[in-house]
Amino acid sequence: MVEKGSKIVAVQDHTGCIYNENGLDIDELTEYNKVNRCIKGFPNSTPVDESIITMDVDILFPCALEKQITKDNAAYVKAKIVCEGANGPTTPEADEILYKNGIVVIPDILANSGGVTVSYFEWVQNLQRLTWSFEEVQSKQSKVMNDAFEEIWNIMNEYTVDMRTATYMKSIKRISQVLELRGI
Numbered sequence: 001m002v003e004k005g006s007k008i009v010a011v012q013d014h015t016g017c018i019y020n021e022n023g024l025d026i027d028e029l030t031e032y033n034k035v036n037r038c039i040k041g042f043p044n045s046t047p048v049d050e051s052i053i054t055m056d057v058d059i060l061f062p063c064a065l066e067k068q069i070t071k072d073n074a075a076y077v078k079a080k081i082v083c084e085g086a087n088g089p090t091t092p093e094a095d096e097i098l099y100k101n102g103i104v105v106i107p108d109i110l111a112n113s114g115g116v117t118v119s120y121f122e123w124v125q126n127l128q129r130l131t132w133s134f135e136e137v138q139s140k141q142s143k144v145m146n147d148a149f150e151e152i153w154n155i156m157n158e159y160t161v162d163m164r165t166a167t168y169m170k171s172i173k174r175i176s177q178v179l180e181l182r183g184i
Contacts, residue, residue, distance in 0.1 A: 002026050007022075009055075012052040013033075015040040016047055016048075017048050018040070020045045020046065024042075025044070029042055054073060057079050058081065059079055060083070062086055063085030063086050066087060066088040066089060069098070070094050073094075074090075075097055075101070077101070080103060081103070081104045082104070084112070086108065099162040105163055106149075107163055107164040109164070109167050109168075110163070117141050117145065118137060151170060153166075
């Protein structure tokens with residue numbers, strides 16, 4: 001996100017949550033964490049008691065644990081977008097609350113699919129005894145991810161459903177098409 005021009009104002013790990021309204025230096029934080037195995041005490045940051053889940057941010061990335069956003073805290077999420085980096089960080093009950101509150105949830109099944117996509121590219125290269133450059137892989141991945149996001153976004157708007165439901169709808173449609181092609 002920093003490479004794309006975003007400002008990361010808060011980070012949370014098992015030792016706590018840190019904040020800097022002017023943005024945290026993620027490279028420095030990464031190095032600090034390598035040495036200290038935590039973010040607690042990181043210079044140029046303020047420790048906060050509040051969970052990152054309820055902080056006033058534009059985009060929230062729950063990226064570590066399942067069930068981070070629940071029916072108990074979903075109503076307090078202030079982010080406009082929740083992009084799930086972890087597997088299952090939002091419970092179904094919380095999903096409903098976020099949707100009713102107008103918060104877009106980019107579901108894990110979509111947000112996490114980049115790694116699976118690159119694994120597929122590696123498989124293709126191995127089968128065909130090819131070697132693609134890093135830039136070529138990045139370009140291919142970017143196209144696949146952007147196309148997938150656009151498809152899901154369009155389904156979400158067409159059927160007036162949340163993005164997770166739109167993702168499931170697209171998945172079911174693909175399975176149905178494959179079964180039809182196989183004559184099943």
